[in-house]
Amino acid sequence: MTEQNEKQKIRVIVAKIGFDGHDRGARVIARGLQEDGMEVIYAGLRQTPEAIVRAAIQEDVDAIGISSLNAAHMTIFPDILRLLKENEASEILLTGGGVIPEEDIDALEKLGTGKLFTPGADLRQICQYIRAEIRDRRSANDA
Numbered sequence: 001m002t003e004q005n006e007k008q009k010i011r012v013i014v015a016k017i018g019f020d021g022h023d024r025g026a027r028v029i030a031r032g033l034q035e036d037g038m039e040v041i042y043a044g045l046r047q048t049p050e051a052i053v054r055a056a057i058q059e060d061v062d063a064i065g066i067s068s069l070n071a072a073h074m075t076i077f078p079d080i081l082r083l084l085k086e087n088e089a090s091e092i093l094l095t096g097g098g099v100i101p102e103e104d105i106d107a108l109e110k111l112g113t114g115k116l117f118t119p120g121a122d123l124r125q126i127c128q129y130i131r132a133e134i135r136d137r138r139s140a141n142d143a
Helices: 003-007 025-034 050-058 073-086 101-109 122-142
Strands: 011-017 040-047 063-067 094-097
Touching: 003 063, 011 050, 025 040, 025 063, 025 094, 025 122, 040 050, 050 063, 050 073, 050 094, 063 073, 073 094, 073 101, 094 122
Parallel strands: 011 040, 011 063, 063 094
Antiparallel strands: none
């Protein structure tokens, strides 16, 4: 990894997709990522996959964090992955969490999402995961 990439701040967009109005967890994660030194854009409630991918590209983020509590995760995450690919932005990490059954987490990660977290996940582990994943992605791009 180049020295410039090592010093470059990690940029993350955090959002809720659809009509899921429960955003306390997303706000806690956004705040925790900020306190860990990441630049966070909180896109808020009732976003669409298209709007989030468009914003992620425009804001040149390293990662998208989606909070899903409405049982639509098997639609939302694949839609975002598809849109990232269509927009030649597959280098952006798609991660997130919520009330997602373990078998669905496995299926989504096989499709290409990053690690997905369930309620009660340790915020330090989430921050460490994002930092390590972005470091690895930046190193791979430098090679």
